[in-house]
Amino acid sequence: MGEALGGLKRTLMCGEVRENNVSQKITLMGWVQRNRKLGGLQFIDLRDRTGIMQIVFGEAINAEAFEKAKDVRPEYCIAVTGEVVLREAPNHNMPTGLVELKCESLKILSESDTPPIYIKEGLDAAESIRLKYRYLDLRRPDMQRIFMIRNRISKSVRDYLDDNNFLEVETPMLTKSTPEGARDYLVPSRNYPGMFYALPQSPQIFKQLLMVSGFDRYYQIVKCFRDEDLRANRQPEFTQIDLEMSFVEQEDVIKMNEGLIAHVFKEVAGVDVKLPIKRMTFKDAMEKYGSDKPDLRFEMEITNITEDVKDMDFVVFKSAIEAGGSVRALCLKGGADLGRKPIDKLGEFVKTYKAKGLAWIQLKEDGVKSSIAKFLTDDVTNSIVKTMGAEVGDAIFIVADKNSVVFQSLGALRLELAKQFDLIKDKNEFNFTWITEFPLFEYDEEEGRYHAAHHPFTSPMDEDLDMLETNPGEVRSKAYDLVLNGEELGGGSIRIHDSNLQQRMFKALGFTEESAQERFGFLIDAFKFGPPPHGGLAFGLDRMVMFLAGTENIKDVITFPKNQNAYCYLSEAPNIADEKQLQELGISINVKEK
Template identity: 45%
Template structure:
């Protein structure tokens, strides 16, 4: 149906006859001539229709051109010639196609929006097929496609084996809720959609496959936001006989190569490394954005003897923290803006936000200054590096909570005061805690997942020091986004059983839920480790968009709906009966 793509017609084709196919981007009837911007996935070319006096065929051609509307699907035959008025905005702007034949392959109905408009997200998702025609969306989808292709080439060339794992699998506790699928042939029993291929890839290592990868679809029934979807795509990788540094060095080289190939970005020759404890202390986050130079400063030692009870209580608590964040130039903040910062901190658990504001002339504006002597106050300002024109925010309370909300303020201040440097800031975060305490459940939960190896090999040591145990987990962070997470795995069945026990999973429950894994570890499991990268998130970063929905062809809304297909939707009673499911009426 075509000899060339619209966006690739250039001066080398001048004088030649071409056949094109695409959509009517714009059609302009200027009376004596018609111009059609014909668009396909490669771009736009101008098609010109010039009627010849006394020529019935050209008059009919002009009539067809004059009838065209937005997004009509056309096949055009014509001769390429040089344009009199060059359009530098188009790749094809030095040429045009003089039409000799136009066939309307399909007329388009009146559009809910045009390809060059940017409607609301609900409209975009309802008419996703129109949204995806927009050049910006085409660009972002192409970025994703190039990313996946480059990853496959890179791994295939290095002896990784692309192995599929099941989509219908067993429900296992991995953090989020499972999506459940009723098993028709086994009434009352259910499959689960995989939250990740974690256990299968470990079993592949036991089975002797030295290097595995998969572009894997994963499913988690969790609350949605801009960087989360119910179903998402991972690059899943696993290596046998490796330590942490082996995995990190390999994937670091891979990410440098991929970013160069896909978006022509040179990532750092060596990614910096930082422990989880250091990241939380300096940045209040386990995925710090190093493009923002602001850091948190601990001030507990300077305020523990002050007369401000909020500070003294936290400063004298072994699990407490008092941290300061200096914002250069922040004295310009009004009281209302300071209240906005306090409200933002409250979203992350802050019960209040103290501050010291220093005017350009050194005048102090602070609700907490009265709790300090002159010398102690001066020492505090010196310790945090505050100068005229700055504001310093203070957070006090439990260590984790203070780190969280002060880290959130750091990000807010970095963006609002234009303190985010250009470029790319990759980072390895290592030495995560093995467990964290769940106050509600009154038990430990795994910070990564239950299959992450502890840094210690001795089970008695792990049991005795569970509260402070460090894991062999690691995350790759890029510009404040966790793009990959991995670990060295537990390969000994006795250690795996001990970790289950510390997580409150008894021997009987462990056997019921993870018996297949424990059995596999008993039959000569090699030391192994791996990592999984979020394809959607990396593609979004490469494409320069805040939302992963822009790089997923058919995403769900934050309300977990597919507006185009109207999913989820009710199921007929006979279908439910086949899978032995009854739907209870909603309780009013």
């Protein structure tokens, strides 16, 4: 280290130099942003993660440094020493723009090839190139700002939880495969040939065991792994802020986490989160917004018009109602001027969500225009318009089907209309809501059985316990999600701590006593020894960073992310293992070519 730096010590960061440093002799180190000649002087913009400082070289300042500076190219790593002076031509657009460094000594620490990507703000380059040269992509100031925000979030979380008597406790990465909703990543064992560890999808079972252990307030910022199809806000490995509390009910967990969110958003972004955060039941969220993570930054609720149209002689509506479904609609203010082509595109859009089609009514100045005009009477039209609260100039979009399809398609259409017609006026708004009373079970039509909507340890609501065996589809859970701007920021539940109730839950899910013991035996056994009432929650740290950094792509907030197919361009993982490794693991490979 000493030889490489020649005894030099960095005294300030580039972005820290100000007027109060004038006349001081300092040493800066960093990367060359650009090098330009102006008259008899040479100017280098030197960059580190704090900002940029202008360095000036001249024959009269130091001839040796001046000659050396001529050969310096962008992204060379250098050290410079000199006196801080006021700039003759200040740049008020940069924090260090009133001063510059008159360089008396230049040391080239390492040279650089021409980078394959530009190291600049707002780079417009192919994602594959950015990910392959991620170490260069991360040099960019806008990327470094994201990770400074991430660091502040993590510190803020730890400060708050430490102040509230939580203990940071680590849980294992090599564990047992348990059904949690997604595929596990499996790790073969050399010591136990033919057997596998699983990487944790979450620390769920272990944090419950910690409650049994008496660690009544636990947290960790932890890596989790899920082998699932990816999209903009998913990665195969992601980070959770995971916490659990003993001797609590739902209100206690919600209140603690509202405090956490308010603390983090204030500390990191200066945002005052209004507490308590509003709440909405799962049932209301689905019926009003078609989603369990509704975006509430704009008006436009789904409205049930089944009663208004039940006597219409229109087979699509009739068959939906007779099958136990419904007819529901959205009202687009000012939508009467939409042409047929964009309306047809909206019809194709809802079909991707299994809707059979999209009926529409436009309330024009000269009368009503509709795709179902021949089935509409004046009375039915007036009834629909009144129920919808529609006015002249508006458009009404209608879907009829089983409720799950109606909710899904109209929920998606609502978001699409908001996007197309710019209905979200304040893009910087943080609109939080809790969603509560989730169904305890989801029915899988293919398998013909119920699955746990969250996980098998979620507690049913007390008033629904009698329906656990007789009507499981109607049982609500003590589960809660915190939603922000249409995205799930975090979620959790009060857990089952009663062994008898846990057995009833396993039975409702189709587990025999033996299969439950095989999958969850160590938790079932632990619950024989006085488990406390407990509950918790996990926030997606990556998603929180996305919101506070203002990006919609999770890859922007993870240092070395995978692409859409879970491939790492940088390290070229996954890759083949050599034959010796496979033999040690007792594994033979038989891969069919795709």
